[in-house]
Amino acid sequence: MKVGLFIPCYVDQFYPNAAIATLELLEKQGIAVGYPARQTCCGQPMANSGYEHLTEGCNSLFVDNFAGYDYIVTPSGSCALHLKEHLHTKKNNGVALGMRKKIYELTEFLTDVLKVKKLDAKFPHRVGLHQSCHGQRGLKLAQMTELTAAPFSKPAALLGMVEGVELVPLTRPDECCGFGGTFCVAEEAVSVKMGKDRVADHEQNGAEYITAADLSCLMHMEGILHRKNSSVKVIHIAEILNGVKEEVV
Amino acid sequence: MKHHADLAEVFNKDEERVDWHDETLWWVRQKRDKASHQIPDWEELRETASQIKLNVLSDLANYLEQFEKQAIANGVTVHWAADAKEHNQIVHAILQEHGITQMVKSKSMLTEECHLNHYLEEQGIGVIDSDLGERIVQLANEPPSHIVLPCIHKKKEEIGEIFHEHLGSKKGEDDPQILTETARTHLRSTFLTRKAALTGVNFAVAETGEFVVCTNEGNADMGAHLADVHIASMGIEKLIPQRKHLGVFLRLLTRSATGQPITTYSSHFKKPRPGQQMHLILVDNGRSIQLGREDFRNSLKCIRCGACMNTCPVYRRSGGHSYHTAVAGPIGSILAPNLDMKQYADLPFASTLCGSCSNVCPVKIDIHDQLYKWRQVIIKEGYGDKKKTLAMQAMAFTLSNPSAYRIAGKAGRVVMKYAPFAVNNSLNPWYKQRDMPKPPKQSFGEWYSEHRK
Numbered sequence: 001m002k003v004g005l006f007i008p009c010y011v012d013q014f015y016p017n018a019a020i021a022t023l024e025l026l027e028k029q030g031i032a033v034g035y036p037a038r039q040t041c042c043g044q045p046m047a048n049s050g051y052e053h054l055t056e057g058c059n060s061l062f063v064d065n066f067a068g069y070d071y072i073v074t075p076s077g078s079c080a081l082h083l084k085e086h087l088h089t090k091k092n093n094g095v096a097l098g099m100r101k102k103i104y105e106l107t108e109f110l111t112d113v114l115k116v117k118k119l120d121a122k123f124p125h126r127v128g129l130h131q132s133c134h135g136q137r138g139l140k141l142a143q144m145t146e147l148t149a150a151p152f153s154k155p156a157a158l159l160g161m162v163e164g165v166e167l168v169p170l171t172r173p174d175e176c177c178g179f180g181g182t183f184c185v186a187e188e189a190v191s192v193k194m195g196k197d198r199v200a201d202h203e204q205n206g207a208e209y210i211t212a213a214d215l216s217c218l219m220h221m222e223g224i225l226h227r228k229n230s231s232v233k234v235i236h237i238a239e240i241l242n243g244v245k246e247e248v249v
Numbered sequence: 250m251k252h253h254a255d256l257a258e259v260f261n262k263d264e265e266r267v268d269w270h271d272e273t274l275w276w277v278r279q280k281r282d283k284a285s286h287q288i289p290d291w292e293e294l295r296e297t298a299s300q301i302k303l304n305v306l307s308d309l310a311n312y313l314e315q316f317e318k319q320a321i322a323n324g325v326t327v328h329w330a331a332d333a334k335e336h337n338q339i340v341h342a343i344l345q346e347h348g349i350t351q352m353v354k355s356k357s358m359l360t361e362e363c364h365l366n367h368y369l370e371e372q373g374i375g376v377i378d379s380d381l382g383e384r385i386v387q388l389a390n391e392p393p394s395h396i397v398l399p400c401i402h403k404k405k406e407e408i409g410e411i412f413h414e415h416l417g418s419k420k421g422e423d424d425p426q427i428l429t430e431t432a433r434t435h436l437r438s439t440f441l442t443r444k445a446a447l448t449g450v451n452f453a454v455a456e457t458g459e460f461v462v463c464t465n466e467g468n469a470d471m472g473a474h475l476a477d478v479h480i481a482s483m484g485i486e487k488l489i490p491q492r493k494h495l496g497v498f499l500r501l502l503t504r505s506a507t508g509q510p511i512t513t514y515s516s517h518f519k520k521p522r523p524g525q526q527m528h529l530i531l532v533d534n535g536r537s538i539q540l541g542r543e544d545f546r547n548s549l550k551c552i553r554c555g556a557c558m559n560t561c562p563v564y565r566r567s568g569g570h571s572y573h574t575a576v577a578g579p580i581g582s583i584l585a586p587n588l589d590m591k592q593y594a595d596l597p598f599a600s601t602l603c604g605s606c607s608n609v610c611p612v613k614i615d616i617h618d619q620l621y622k623w624r625q626v627i628i629k630e631g632y633g634d635k636k637k638t639l640a641m642q643a644m645a646f647t648l649s650n651p652s653a654y655r656i657a658g659k660a661g662r663v664v665m666k667y668a669p670f671a672v673n674n675s676l677n678p679w680y681k682q683r684d685m686p687k688p689p690k691q692s693f694g695e696w697y698s699e700h701r702k
């Protein structure tokens with residue numbers, strides 16, 4: 001099995017530890033992981049702003065980078081969903097469309113493809129799990145409260161395999177944090193208010209850490225936590241599942 | 250031009266009020282959850298409702314003709330209105346014919362969409378809204394902020410103040426029971442003295458030519474039963490094929506709207522009583538254009554339950570008026586650009602695309618996907634901001650060129666410069682109330698080339 005690792009632009013630039021944890025976590029499962037060096041972005045920032053027609057270059061670069069892999073895994077639910085729904089190119093569309101089925105968000109890949117049953121990791125903390133909307137409602141990583149259907153949660157099940165993790169219940173288990181791509185600046189007031197409310201829910205329920213399968217949500221909430229000098233920290237789920245170590249970089 | 254983000258910013262100046270608004274609507278969403286989760290085949294009901302509506306939309310012309318034929322046979326006078334103006338003129342002509350200068354109206358979002366009250370007032374005709382919430386906003390001289398709960402943005406103290414000013418209730422009175430009684434007394438005399446009543450239509454049955462109006466207050470019935478002339482206005486998408494299909498929609502409508510099993514009154518109107526005239530106005534007003542837009546046509550499945558508003562985290566924190574259109578919230582944001590793409594170019598962007606709306610919607614409209622698609626249309630049609638377009642082009646170039654990306658990427662510059670939250674502004678709004686993470690010493694790409702190759 002050849003797995004290509006896709007690290008979205010802002011993770012590459014701002015959260016290398018989450019990317020390293022993702023890589024190590026996959027390697028520990030005995031997987032050969034490749035990281036195409038020429039990768040950049042999934043194209044979502046343009047597309048969600050109404051500029052999907054500008055994503056051709058980005059998309060064909062993605063297709064060239066990942067054409068040889070059986071699976072493409074990324075630690076970002078939002079990017080995974082965007083690629084699954086919208087990856088297309090003019091010059092190689094057959095390959096692009098086929099590739100959509102090979103793209104997996106990390107916790108989805110661990111659960112559905114690798115069928116991971118145990119993890120060697122310890123994280124003795126109270127953790128609030130933020131269900132990022134694109135992962136939850138888009139990729140169906142967890143059941144949403146809107147539907148009349150049996151509950152499940154892939155990220156929560158994986159966190160359950162980590163020694164010491166105590167998941168805190170939330171008052172609103174799956175409300176959006178308000179990041180929303182360009183929304184976070186175009187609609188600054190509402191975006192921040194949504195983020196403040198989300199963060200408050202975690203704080204009031206005693207979380208020491210907020211985790212998620214999406215760093216964009218975490219970056220937004222971290223920005224709010226930091227501004228108000230909160231002691232609550234954010235951490236990508238890969239880092240917990242991999243067993244947190246000393247800062248690598 | 251009005252913009253959702255600006256209006257929302259004003260709404261957010263009073264954070265306590267935002268919290269109150271959010272909690273109030275979240276409470277309604279929770280009531281909806283409780284009601285829907287009790288029905289084991291809820292998801293199947295939604296799917297059935299969606300299929301029935303898709304069937305109607307795919308054969309709308311024939312269903313409309315069938316309905317018209319039946320309604321005429323029942324003794325109803327049927328009118329067709331191509332747009333809002335025509336609708337208003339038809340109403341006015343009917344009233345003029347009977348020499349009526351005052352009309353009572355029960356809730357109808359269509360007449361809000363057509364700005365009927367304003368039009369009739371200009372013609373010297375007085376309209377009194379008989380739905381309690383609508384009456385309150387009418388007295389306050391404001392449009393409704395929600396399609397089911399028109400005055401949900403008003404606190405009970407504020408309503409007390411409005412009633413004190415207009416209906417003579419005691420100053421400082423904010424007991425909901427007493428305020429409701431005040432309104433009831435005032436409305437009762439209205440019902441008794443108006444010769445014409447206008448109602449909306451929730452469902453119209455093609456097979457029988459009858460229509461169904463759902464209210465909790467019974468005000469539509471009071472108006473229609475006492476008046477000599479009953480006018481019903483409906484959008485052409487309100488049809489369902491057969492009476493038996495009502496069973497599906499009535500189960501869904503109020504559970505989705507307020508969490509009640511059914512509205513207190515689900516009244517069937519089929520023919521005028523002896524001596525009464527019944528007029529039905531079938532209104533297009535952009536609907537057939539929307540029907541022709543493949544990506545957006547199924548927005549016409551909407552049964553106006555308001556669930557997508559109650560669940561919308563943006564609506565709850567920006568208020569209905571920030572959408573500056575008759576139908577606010579997620580559904581309004583996919584309907585309004587059809588009517589005027591320029592004026593409502595902002596609305597499809599007033600969303601995080603979280604997808605909650607599409608999943609509460611009782612007729613399974615893919616609202617958030619349509620928001621995404623409207624964004625593409627609006628930009629392509631040239632209603633985007635020019636500066637934003639330039640920034641997006643620069644960003645697209647960098648992200649298509651790995652070497653440009655690597656150079657720009659040193660110390661996080663690419664993200665700072667081009668990422669969505671930094672695009673198109675020198676005074677980056679990100680920092681107003683948030684910090685950015687400190688750029689790490691190395692990007693992952695740099696770490697990887699040191700450690701794995």
Ligand code: SF4
Pocket residue numbers: 505550551552553554555556557558580606609610611612613614616
């Ligand atoms: S779009 Fe769906 S949820 Fe929203 S008002 Fe219409 S029927 Fe209700």
